[in-house]
Amino acid sequence: MMAPKIKDVAKQAGVSVTTVSRVLNGEKYVKDDLKIRVQRAIDELGYSPSHIARSLVRKKTNLIGVIVPDVTSSFYSTILSTIEKTASHNDYNLLVCNIIEDTDKELKYLQVFQQMRVDGIIIMHEKLNDEIRELLNKLSIPIIFSSVKPVDQKFMSVIIDDYAAAYDATRHLIELGHTRIGFLGGDMRDITSGQNRYAGYCRALADCGIDVPEGYIRFGDYKTQSGYEKMKEMLTQESYPTAVFAVSDDMAVGALNCIHDHGLRVPEHLSVIGFDGSQLTEQVRPRLTSMQQPILEMGKVTVDKLLELIEDQKDSPTEDVILQHKLVVRDSCKNLKSSVEA
Amino acid sequence: MMAPKIKDVAKQAGVSVTTVSRVLNGEKYVKDDLKIRVQRAIDELGYSPSHIARSLVRKKTNLIGVIVPDVTSSFYSTILSTIEKTASHNDYNLLVCNIIEDTDKELKYLQVFQQMRVDGIIIMHEKLNDEIRELLNKLSIPIIFSSVKPVDQKFMSVIIDDYAAAYDATRHLIELGHTRIGFLGGDMRDITSGQNRYAGYCRALADCGIDVPEGYIRFGDYKTQSGYEKMKEMLTQESYPTAVFAVSDDMAVGALNCIHDHGLRVPEHLSVIGFDGSQLTEQVRPRLTSMQQPILEMGKVTVDKLLELIEDQKDSPTEDVILQHKLVVRDSCKNLKSSVEA
DNA sequence: CTGAAAGCGCTTACAG
DNA sequence: CTGAAAGCGCTTACAG
Known part of the structure; x- marks a missing residue:
């Protein structure tokens, strides 16, 4: 049995797909009775909107690509967990890449991130080779570094001194x-x-x-x-x-x-x-x-700043954030x- | 500057989008000279195919959703790292959810996984409430449990005794x-x-x-x-x-x-x-x-088995895999x- | 071996 | 407040 699509819901509720889309997105300007009929159809069919179709038209995936050197490290696992928490809290999901000093894997992942059209990228290491630097520079996706400040980078870093x-x-x-x-x-x-x-x-x-x-x-x-x-x-x-x-x-x-x-x-x-x-x-x-x-703060600020970059689009302030060590x-x-x- | 799309490549190379798509997907039956022209156009434009448009038509995302209880735990961070490694090796990417005993978050993530149309789901905990069980059962996405065997589940588990x-x-x-x-x-x-x-x-x-x-x-x-x-x-x-x-x-x-x-x-x-x-x-x-x-083996086998479930589609053998403890x-x-x- | 056209499942102007 | 139609960026029969 194929998963129901918006068209099925529309038919079931006796309205247009436009209307279904509207109640899905919580727009006003939908009469209450229609809203109710649509909602019922959704429930009856067990309809779940396709995020991927949605992403295609909205040009927004709500995905953040994360590159971690090693998730089994006590530092990175902790910062990753707070990054995940903050992202999830803002309705973003994480695509995680664990590079173990594997430059090829990193490059490949960066390309995947590009193809996936992630909204932003968080990188937590600084051993960037030329190929990777080049890709990073032409990526036109907001990028932020966390806990490191690679040399010669125009990207924002969230770090301590x-x-x-x-x-x-x-x-x-x-x-x-x-x-x-x-x-x-x-x-x-x-x-x-x-x-x-x-x-x-x-x-x-x-x-x-x-x-x-x-x-x-x-x-x-x-x-x-x-x-x-x-x-x-x-x-x-x-x-x-x-x-x-x-x-x-x-x-x-x-x-x-x-x-x-x-x-x-x-x-x-x-x-x-x-x-x-x-x-x-x-x-x-x-x-x-x-x-x-300040690991927890660092993770949180990283995501917060990245989301600002994503939302602003414009010439975002690339100023680094320096957190306090203790x-x-x-x-x-x-x-x-x-x-x-x- | 908008990212180039397949149409731009086709124009640049003087061929149809169909042909571009063919060389993108490595199909044979494309004359060498066309293949070369297309390749050049791709390079010149810095074209990167949209995985999300692709997913929409192929009905395959190459995404695996992973639910981890706590990535900062020594056990889970290690198993996660091998899951990531094995997945990446097979061209799958991980969407990770760190639930910290947060049932609401888990339910929400499961729904996101559904909307994202992930190809498969790996779950590493067994504290399933009724709402979650219900969702799991109607999900029609291959699901596998790793390191745990929840009661009353029809899903495969990779565990030790x-x-x-x-x-x-x-x-x-x-x-x-x-x-x-x-x-x-x-x-x-x-x-x-x-x-x-x-x-x-x-x-x-x-x-x-x-x-x-x-x-x-x-x-x-x-x-x-x-x-x-x-x-x-x-x-x-x-x-x-x-x-x-x-x-x-x-x-x-x-x-x-x-x-x-x-x-x-x-x-x-x-x-x-x-x-x-x-x-x-x-x-x-x-x-x-x-x-x-056998943490490393457990992670690897989990992914291998999940990929079998994904590829087979049919009535996949739901038999648990019991690994050796030592x-x-x-x-x-x-x-x-x-x-x-x- | 190559291309025109339909379609994947949505959203968004545009009209009414 | 509601809907028909176009379009997001690809792939895939279908024809040739």
Whole structure:
């Protein structure tokens, strides 16, 4: 049995399809009795309007394409969930693409988004190759970046000040009396989460006249596994730091585990500070001190801004939105000064 | 500037739209020179075919609607990522809905899926109310359940044998010499992950003639937080168990943390076994012994089976797929027997 | 091998 | 307040 179409409803109700369309769209100027007849026909037939036919004529799909680096990451899964919530709240639906560093897949998805005529696109990574940049630029679909700010982009980003956040995180360790401060960094091809966080770390050290051996600085891929491995490299050196700043909570947890497996204790032997403020911070012991991004707000603002871009159409203000970061102290950092006094 | 349409391409190439459509769809029976002219016109114009117009006539959207209880859960985020991977591999795209126990949202999404004319639906929870059941039954869209088997459903499920898995997990603790075995359960309105796992636990105890105080048995909502709270209730009793079986890794981690915060150690004072085999098991210390679901396989098989349903159309075999569970021993359970001998 | 025409299921001027 | 008709951007018989 074919699904009923608007024509069937019209016949059943004894009106024109135009009228059915009108009550479907809640227009006024339909007499009550007709409205009722139409409604009854709809119910009797179990009619459900085709969103796709509708999209074709309205030139609006209410679809948002989302590109996430990795949904299993504690940070991205959380931001995705609030993006979904906000979108759904505004009657938009999400087409999600999980690219696992797979550039071909990303390109393909971007093309799919184009063909699907999504109303907007949210991108949450910054490792854009030339082919992708080119496509992005000719796409004529509103695009917004969330949590990252790729270089050379005309698109709006919703981010924190990663440089300042990394600076503040490092300063926190310094204020606790640490001078041998290791760094578990991200991918230096990433401006936002790679370079900026590294620069913040370096600057904080420099401002305090602290020098750090090369071996204290390692770069990974933000994941737990790489945090573990890079920490391991650090621990197997002759000398190792008294504190480590990891640029993601996942990496920090990897470091936590590595330290534990090496028979050392956090924060007694080694302090660890993470970045993101994801739910993982509370799921591990010791609970992880972390530089928190306002994840929920970030997701919400991203969607809100994107919807503005979609609705406005015109020369939308491309100004970035910078949200506030915030240090959340938990149990993974030791105060060297107070222990001296004690 | 309006996006070019097939008509523009046809004009540019000096052929009919039919011919353009043919080369677009890779049909043979198009002379090479025409094919080349069309291709050039497409490139010059930057033409991207409208998937939505296409869907309208083909009556196929290549869309799969997915209903996830909570993408931030370690289990669901992982299964979602493999579902996405498999779908994308087969040129299907995902419309994801994150229902957070929000029945209204779920119903609304189901209706959206219907209006979107998705080709298939994947549902990963079993708390179906009457309204939703009714809609599901008249939907005439292939539906498949993943990781759960709701009661009274004619739809196919891809699951493990939760009863057996819970039985085996409990038996593992018994074999290690435990007799005071607590239970951190799920929602008893859930057949699969609530009732079945509880039944498996009870049966294992019964088979070994073990009796357990009522206070050793608590029910939560699968999340870390509730694992923590329920464990706390157990620990503040006069007597508490020597081992606990939690029906999700997230809950088990909550238990781990609670035990830690109470100054007790795992597994020395208390053993903990989880369920799911999610990545969390390796992210915590001690690493969590867990009854593993084949998450990746489960996601893949779910999509594969759904695609079969979509392609077959006919009276598709509704037989459930039962995947193998597997105990993965890590560091969170103590062998009471060997410690006696030691 | 190629094209004119009908049709997918809606909405939206336009007329009345 | 209501309806006939055109059109959204494609694909698919049908003819040739």
